[in-house]
Amino acid sequence: MSDKYIVAVVGATGAVGREMIRVLEERKFPVKTLVPLATKKKNRRTVRFKGKDITVKVTEDASFNGVDVTLFAGGDNASKEFAWEAVRRGSIVIDNSSTFRMRPDVPLIIPEVNIKHIQRHQGLIANPNCSTIQMCMAVKPLYEKLGVTRIVVSTYQAVSGKGKAAGEELKKQTKALANNRKYAPKVFPQQISFNCLPHIDIFNAAGNTLEEVKIVEETRKIFSNPQLPISATCVRVPVMNGHAQSINIQTRKRSSVDNVRKILSRSPGVTVVDEPDPVDGDEKRRTYPTPLYASGKDEVYIGRVRKDLSVEYGFNMWCVADNLRKGAALNAVQIAEFIF
């Protein structure tokens, strides 16, 4: 591939936008010109790309003239205002916001899971929620081979999923508390440092958070199974980066734990890190993935695969991924790679 595409990134200075630019460079996406765009007018900012500092411009309709593909990571408002305008001006749009994910005319794509859905795109392709992506990466191979009849998931989500300011709040609040000073929450509804908050996004009338609703509805759309039984509880934990999930599944077919591990380890983008016996009897060397381990990596990691004997055919597993990479930026760039 020659470097022939004009690629715009909206929200280029945010946590996901910065990661998108890094991933574009790392994966040698054929970028002729990078157009970093911000949603707010601030003092002159630049982003680093292939050894050069590129000035960030404020997003306006004309920004998308001549752009081949635009990655949107500027939040719901930026996507609402500019995503379809970018399409009208001839850009393919890959949108990381939740705005259009459930629209029937917008494919919701995880390349390893449902790339065939991309055929019906009308210029705009949605990137799923970070939690949805990693759970689907873990569950889809088993869904294909064993038939998954119910999913109960509880999440352990890092602050980076809420953006750069959230990471700074956890860092500063923790440092303050370590020095016996206070630090009032601004980004989070309550203290996140040394605490867990079962509250990600806003609540709906049934008492679910929208994060919980997204996992359920997006997974059903991705699996083309509008009735798939899923129950989700989403919790923010004081981790900088890397989401973890405790996933309980019921399957239609019987399987062994070894077979589940084999199915998963053969799935593209999934790595099983699950040494069931302590290495040399040393309990500290039991292997399972952690958020710290997955952070900065591209794969979805699975460990702690166990039979759940409380149902006829059931399994527990522990799924960890970098929510900024496979959970957002990497998945978006993978979609772009498929199209171009």
Place this chain on the structure above:
Amino acid sequence: MSDKYIVAVVGATGAVGREMIRVLEERKFPVKTLVPLATKKKNRRTVRFKGKDITVKVTEDASFNGVDVTLFAGGDNASKEFAWEAVRRGSIVIDNSSTFRMRPDVPLIIPEVNIKHIQRHQGLIANPNCSTIQMCMAVKPLYEKLGVTRIVVSTYQAVSGKGKAAGEELKKQTKALANNRKYAPKVFPQQISFNCLPHIDIFNAAGNTLEEVKIVEETRKIFSNPQLPISATCVRVPVMNGHAQSINIQTRKRSSVDNVRKILSRSPGVTVVDEPDPVDGDEKRRTYPTPLYASGKDEVYIGRVRKDLSVEYGFNMWCVADNLRKGAALNAVQIAEFIF
């Protein structure tokens, strides 16, 4: 009650032992003499009780002569070595270790849940695991009224459950990381600061941790239901104190969320903190319990009660308690209060 009992605490300088002494004082347990005992010989140490410093002695068989009740919080080895010896010398023993919990001749007691089992005690009563206690407090009222047919629980467990040194490790490691220094894990198998470890206690051959096995087996014993379907995943999170649990239950009878809240709020020792609508529309004022909120309090707190529509009759709830208090010290003292 007059102050008439000689009360020994084994492991008096540990995280749970210190809390037991605090709870004995706070609840005005009729202590004539407090006998604080340690499992290891160290330099002269004292514990504070009712405004006095009492010297901690090293545990030996003769320590229990004349003692009315002994609270064991010195770990499995201390209980193995001394618990039945204390009974032989005439003391009632309430044991916080896991050593004897599953023995048929040892009642495993949560006073609000199964106090009737105490009748068959033979001098030694076991205090359940911290995670078991809070889950049973949340589930038992629903088990009675609605019939619980399956439980899937994922935990978010504080470091205090692993003892004083674990709390110091989290504090020091976090402070080091905040100052860009390293701090190698000693107490935990991997870095706990800004991380989550699905590894509490050691692993068995099926790949479950003993913490997960304890929740399942102890709950079945407490409910007198050896077949109760339960699946548990136990995770250590970087929280100083206070365990949280994401509990998914299936019930035999239909119920509304309001009815579940009503059943729970009428249960002794349980407080529902679950304001389903934002107060004055302010999302930050949605109420749910957190580990920080529950720490230092006696109740088991329940929030995020929601229907789980993935099964015929199912509910999710978020359960939080102080693992050193109701999860250990308070429950032990409550058992003692029942006997004396």
